[in-house]
Amino acid sequence: MMQLFAADDGLMLAYDDQGAGTPLLCLAGLTRNMDDFEPVLDHFADSARVIRLDMRGRGRSGHDPDFMNYNLIREGRDALALLDHLGLERAAILGTSRGGLIAMVLAMGHRDRLLGVCLNDIGPLVDPRGLAYIMGYLGKRPGLADFDAAAERLETTMQDRFPGVSRATWREHARRVWDEAPDGLALRYDPRLRNAVSEASATDALPDLWPMFDALAGLPVALIRGANSDILSAETAAEMRRRRPDMIFAEVADRGHVPFLDEPESLAAIRAFLKAVA
Template sequence: MTLAHFTTSDGLRLAYDDRGTGLPLLCLPGLTRNMDDFNTLLAPLAGRCRLIRMDYRGRGRSDHDPDFNNYNLLREAHDVVELLDLLGLARVAILGTSRGGLIAMALAAGFPQRLTGVILNDIGPVVGDAGLARIMDYVGKVPPYADLDALAEAMAVHAAAEFPGVPREVWRRHVAHWFEERPEGGLALRYDPALHKALLAQAATGALQDMWVFFEALKQFPLAVIRGANSDILSAETLAEMRRRHPVMMAAEIADRGHVPFLDEPEALALINAFLDTLPQGFSA
């Protein structure tokens, strides 16, 4: 099976992709991202595990939610559980990029019996203020470029401080995951712009807070963390505190990467494979 859809308990149609056999690894993307961000892993992990990817509600190929308040960690965590139930999977390992890592922490706290281990991609219990401000500034806004080629050219220039040396053609592959070209010209978001309203509402109620209590729930699982050396979301200080609280945690810092590493870097792939080696072999459900 590859791309498919399922219907949530509140009636939304969400997209997922399920391929391969063996140990199941569920890939959860970032806040405005979708399953295509994990295309970089399809070839390296082929034959290594059962790779499952999903688009949250309001992202990628999934339905938008008419109530933007449902764009929250707990509802999205429940969507994950409903997908696992549909697939008949008692437990999975999770690779969570940014928002996906926060959802993994929420699952560890609320549904620990569904997890075998977690990899966090450039996220921790504390979200850096500078990174959060940057996210709040761009979410819901369409980049002012004529097409994806122009956006890729701009990314190669404007993101050079955090991602030095990444060529335009690499950015072109990635921006096609996040935006699409409109027939009449210009770009469109591949997520619901109302996500910005959800972030503002959650900030006003204090819902956007550190998650050390949720991180503590990860102590019972194998844990690995990937950090972009130039990240403004996961600081070196937060990573150090995570190591202190979870001494056997595996970690890799990726040079010349900000938020978030692409996961095709040799150090990232080495850590993912080393993490998978720590999980029970032959485990499939």
């Protein structure tokens, strides 16, 4: 059941807290929300406390009056604020894309709050091809009438990166990504995220993340990669594995950025990760 809490600046943020066991804080990608982790809740609520957060400006959380607060440092503070709100000293993090970047930032400054980190299709280097693709749609409504129209388009346009995904699966994906409105599908995030990303790119605000990945030393780490990813290259994943030969690793066939986390390979990696942090 969705709940709200106040961040330290008063902005109301939405979260969901279900299951029992090791606390697993789920952080979604740039424009995404807690619904991305429904498969994780379905498969692991009997063995983990699955905590899903809508970052500020996403999903059911409040939009920040200052779009420059959509940054990794601020969002990391929000994640810690939720742990504090729930009375948790430490948690494992499952971070998809930007959520994984947040986890690595926390590893540098707040490693004592982490039980471990599972990264979903993200690493210390972000492939420029993927960034260009994201900027092509970021902050723009999709121009689709409803979820059925979205499923039809996604089945066609995503065939190269997600071959064989059914229209029913794409419809479920569309439900998680957009809202249905009288005038067509609407964004489930603050469109000013585009301004925040553009400003950060202009100032080169994204730091070198290799030291932050290395800050995970001594903690259980897992990596899930879509075999067709245009964000996490095979070369970057190989370097991550070289630096952390003990890292749990799964490459998901027929998936791009990002795996849905319902695939057998993804579920096996998460299961092994939860065993490692228990």
